[in-house]
Amino acid sequence: MVDAEEERAFVEFDRVQKSYDGEVLVVKDLNLSMPKGEFLTMLGPSGSGKTTCLMMLAGFETATHGDIRLDGQGINNIPPHKRGIGMVFQNYALFPHMTVFENLSFPLEIRKMNKAEREGKVKRALEMVQMGEFGARRIAQLSGGQQQRIALARALVFDPSLVLMDEPLGALDKQLREHMQFEIKRIADDLDITVVYVTHDQTEALTMSDRVAVFDDGRIQQLAPPDQLYEEPENSFVAQFIGENNTLEGVIEEIQGNQALVRLDGGGLIDTTPVNVSKVGERTKVSIRPERVEFGRDRLGDSAHTLKAEVLEFIYMGDIFRTRLRVAGNDDFIVKTRNAVNQARFQPGQEIEIGWLAEDCRALDA
Ligand SMILES: Nc1ncnc2c1ncn2[C@@H]1O[C@H](COP(=O)(O)OP(=O)(O)OP(=O)(O)O)[C@@H](O)[C@H]1O
Numbered sequence: 001m002v003d004a005e006e007e008r009a010f011v012e013f014d015r016v017q018k019s020y021d022g023e024v025l026v027v028k029d030l031n032l033s034m035p036k037g038e039f040l041t042m043l044g045p046s047g048s049g050k051t052t053c054l055m056m057l058a059g060f061e062t063a064t065h066g067d068i069r070l071d072g073q074g075i076n077n078i079p080p081h082k083r084g085i086g087m088v089f090q091n092y093a094l095f096p097h098m099t100v101f102e103n104l105s106f107p108l109e110i111r112k113m114n115k116a117e118r119e120g121k122v123k124r125a126l127e128m129v130q131m132g133e134f135g136a137r138r139i140a141q142l143s144g145g146q147q148q149r150i151a152l153a154r155a156l157v158f159d160p161s162l163v164l165m166d167e168p169l170g171a172l173d174k175q176l177r178e179h180m181q182f183e184i185k186r187i188a189d190d191l192d193i194t195v196v197y198v199t200h201d202q203t204e205a206l207t208m209s210d211r212v213a214v215f216d217d218g219r220i221q222q223l224a225p226p227d228q229l230y231e232e233p234e235n236s237f238v239a240q241f242i243g244e245n246n247t248l249e250g251v252i253e254e255i256q257g258n259q260a261l262v263r264l265d266g267g268g269l270i271d272t273t274p275v276n277v278s279k280v281g282e283r284t285k286v287s288i289r290p291e292r293v294e295f296g297r298d299r300l301g302d303s304a305h306t307l308k309a310e311v312l313e314f315i316y317m318g319d320i321f322r323t324r325l326r327v328a329g330n331d332d333f334i335v336k337t338r339n340a341v342n343q344a345r346f347q348p349g350q351e352i353e354i355g356w357l358a359e360d361c362r363a364l365d366a
Pocket residue numbers: 020021026044045046047048049050051052053200
């Protein structure tokens with residue numbers, strides 16, 4: 001249940017801008033409001049401003065313009081160690097010569113906690129990341145995955161209400177990475193902590209987050225729950241950045257309510273949903289997901305427009321089939337179909353007819 005307390009913004013960026021050199025804005029007019037307990041991921045290409053946002057929130061950088069508030073309070077007035085923020089960095093930033101116990105005890109000593117209390121908290125934090133046996137080990141004697149757990153435990157040891165994580169799993173192999181994604185999510189839910197997580201792995205962002213903020217060029221391009229981000233991208237950057245996506249370019253030929261007819265540069269007319277286009281004659285990039293393409297007209301209705309396509313490649317992947325087509329001059333048009341009993345298995349060179357429901361094809365900015 002969401003009560004008034006949870007509704008209130010816990011973390012707020014209010015028209016925040018940041019420039020390091022007084023000229024170029026690397027964060028441009030950022031607005032973001034997070035309720036307590038939310039797991040929010042900042043996702044975006046390298047240099048888009050993710051770490052800068054995290055650093056401003058943690059208090060290691062100051063905003064050039066605008067306000068950042070934590071639990072209703074302007075953050076500039078609170079010294080970093082009193083903000084109750086735990087941080088996990090990509091390179092862990094552990095003290096290699098110290099033991100695991102000493103590393104975890106350190107943030108508690110800074111907070112002037114007595115020995116007995118420190119021991120209790122360190123023990124609990126280690127158990128949380130399943131490293132209870134490792135207190136006496138030196139950091140240099142741990143594997144990468146174990147170090148990552150200790151870095152996480154150190155961020156949690158002083159019961160922070162907010163944890164910031166900057167690509168915490170970047171150095172791990174795929175399997176360990178997936179395991180830790182699950183662990184971090186579980187711990188965050190169990191302890192009801194608010195998390196701002198940074199990654200440029202979109203699968204990680206989609207599977208872990210309550211909401212994802214897609215960054216590009218110092219701006220949030222879209223802020224939405226994972227399903228909405230994938231199914232309803234608001235612009236062509238987000239459509240191409242999140243998930244696999246087919247793009248076709250053309251011009252709006254006709255708009256009627258929530259349908260638009262697009263004439264493709266490579267020939268042919270298609271049915272689309274106008275998203276951020278509004279005028280006949282306007283250029284557009286249309287976006288269609290590989291799993292939403294239909295073969296033939298069975299499910300499309302008589303008035304639907306279809307395109308001719310040539311099969312270039314058919315890849316059997318076990319659970320799904322992946323077919324690469326040449327469509328309207330695009331040689332990289334991907335279609336994914338489920339491996340079902342009657343599902344077509346195409347041959348390279350075959351000519352087929354494809355189409356889609358207008359609602360599955362989004363006409364976006366060119
Ligand atoms: N201390 C700094 N001084 C000057 N410029 C900086 C500094 N830190 C970052 N920048 C610049 O600010 C921009 C945003 O950098 P930032 O580190 O926030 O990106 P990022 O989204 O975290 O990228 P990555 O995914 O590569 O970590 C970049 O153009 C970067 O070069």
